[in-house]
Amino acid sequence: xxxxxxxxxxxxxxxxxxxxxxxxxxxxxxxxxxxxxxxxxxxxxxxxxxxxxxxxxxxxxxxxxxxxxxxxxxxxxxxxxxxxxxxxxxxxxxxxxxxxxxxxxxxxxxxxxxxxxxxxxxxxxxxxxxxxxxxxxxxxxxxxxxxxxxxxxxxxxxxxxxxxxxxxxxxxxxxxxxxxxxxxxxxxxxxxxxxxxxxxxxxxxxxxxxxxxxxxxxxxxxxxxxxxxxxxxxxxxxxxxxxxxxxxxxxxxxxxxxxxxxxxxxxxxxxxxxxxxxxxxxxxxxxxxxxxxxxxxxxxxxxxxxxxxxxxxxxxxxxxxxxxxxxxxxxxxxxxxxxxxxxxxxxxxxxxxxxxxxxxxxxxxxxxxxxxxxxxxxxxxxxxxxxxxxxxxxxxxxxxxxxxxxxxxxxxxxxxxxxxxxxxxxxxxxxxxxxxxxxxxxxxxxxxxxxxxxxxxxxxxxxxxxxxxxxxxxxxxxxxxxxxxxxxxxxxxxxxxxxxxx
Ligand code: SF4
Numbered sequence: 083x084x085x086x087x088x089x090x091x092x093x094x095x096x097x098x099x100x101x102x103x104x105x106x107x108x109x110x111x112x113x114x115x116x117x118x119x120x121x122x123x124x125x126x127x128x129x130x131x132x133x134x135x136x137x138x139x140x141x142x143x144x145x146x147x148x149x150x151x152x153x154x155x156x157x158x159x160x161x162x163x164x165x166x167x168x169x170x171x172x173x174x175x176x177x178x179x180x181x182x183x184x185x186x187x188x189x190x191x192x193x194x195x196x197x198x199x200x201x202x203x204x205x206x207x208x209x210x211x212x213x214x215x216x217x218x219x220x221x222x223x224x225x226x227x228x229x230x231x232x233x234x235x236x237x238x239x240x241x242x243x244x245x246x247x248x249x250x251x252x253x254x255x256x257x258x259x260x261x262x263x264x265x266x267x268x269x270x271x272x273x274x275x276x277x278x279x280x281x282x283x284x285x286x287x288x289x290x291x292x293x294x295x296x297x298x299x300x301x302x303x304x305x306x307x308x309x310x311x312x313x314x315x316x317x318x319x320x321x322x323x324x325x326x327x328x329x330x331x332x333x334x335x336x337x338x339x340x341x342x343x344x345x346x347x348x349x350x351x352x353x354x355x356x357x358x359x360x361x362x363x364x365x366x367x368x369x370x371x372x373x374x375x376x377x378x379x380x381x382x383x384x385x386x387x388x389x390x391x392x393x394x395x396x397x398x399x400x401x402x403x404x405x406x407x408x409x410x411x412x413x414x415x416x417x418x419x420x421x422x423x424x425x426x427x428x429x430x431x432x433x434x435x436x437x438x439x440x441x442x443x444x445x446x447x448x449x450x451x452x453x454x455x456x457x458x459x460x461x462x463x464x465x466x467x468x469x470x471x472x473x474x475x476x477x478x479x480x481x482x483x484x485x486x487x488x489x490x491x492x493x494x495x496x497x498x499x500x501x502x503x504x505x506x507x508x509x510x511x512x513x514x515x516x517x518x519x520x521x522x523x524x525x526x527x528x529x530x531x532x533x534x535x536x537x538x539x540x541x542x543x544x545x546x547x548x549x550x551x552x553x554x555x556x557x558x559x560x561x562x563x564x565x566x567x568x569x570x571x572x573x574x575x576x577x578x579x580x581x582x583x584x
Pocket of ligand 1: 148149150169173230232272273
């Protein structure tokens, strides 16, 4: 058996030259393993001039991914909707891979499959051919047209292309086929923002295209943001306990965490997802709740402006205070009383917090994630008596800074806030500080290992552990789950065995 390759922390030409040739019959996992060895046991801080991301043109270890991904996530939460990506195959392949590794579910995403000729002559032909194939072979009810960097740079006129496509396809396939398909265009040039903005834009475009005002209903609209299927189920549980009818826009609870039942008719669509008629009816609701200001706030603002529908934008109902606000606003909007079961769930969380306060109190924590999640986690940590020392978001957001400062002021904390920074900068602060715990996504796993600071996984993306997508972090029960994760991680890493018995 070949010995695993040893690297001394940095890949060199010698390392590359020493790579064994791959035999024709392939290699084993043992042979693939590359052992990383630190250059020295202590942390050697990099040149301080390159630390602040604001001074660099290069992003090192980004904490965000590209804008179309957020719009694709949104579209996957709509029943019988297929995203059609006006760009190259790579812009579609890696989101499909990301969905599979986070949610372990197959996701259908179509692509215009740009090549060199498309970049020169434009994507009109690929677009019309692609829509035609999609409609004939997959019979979708909605096609979410999503642009990418290349189609935006070459200036593809998507609205014009769509008109032409509809005319051509109506002639070829007949109006009865075309009338059964709705089209929503979302412009997502990735150089103008991250996945957070992609989701936000999709919330606005879906509502602009589909929501109508007809007869008022007694429902509430919920735009959840990029939270887990488990979170969405928790929101539905709260609505059910309060006897409130709600429409969840981009309901991924049964598309990205779908029961496997056979037989599956082809073309296959999961049974879940927000129905197009329900999105249409969102123009008639009592109120809109955008749980994440940066991921969906634009949709709530659109409904507010267009239909004078009151909007509650954030905070994400995670922990005691923010969940209290959400429940109270729901009760006020609908006139429904707060159910006793909800009061009990709150009581159970408070009890769990009181039981474990001596473990969490004073723990210094570094937080990293999307702005809404990072801000919500900061508040929950403060509620647990912890000290958020460094709070970073991969996507820049004014609301994130405002929310974290408000929490810090309320709890008399002084965190370092890194707004729209990369993980390289956040990591440097973390390694120079004395941090007890990290709250972050899977991208923080390497930093956690290197700095020997335990990691509690939260937010997007979590791809290196199973089951997180099924769990809820929001609501009182979600808070209970997150509290258990935090406390058990502290017990695993910070407490001597004999103290854990006490
Ligand atoms: S950054 Fe632009 S080109 Fe790259 S995958 Fe995302 S959309 Fe495509």
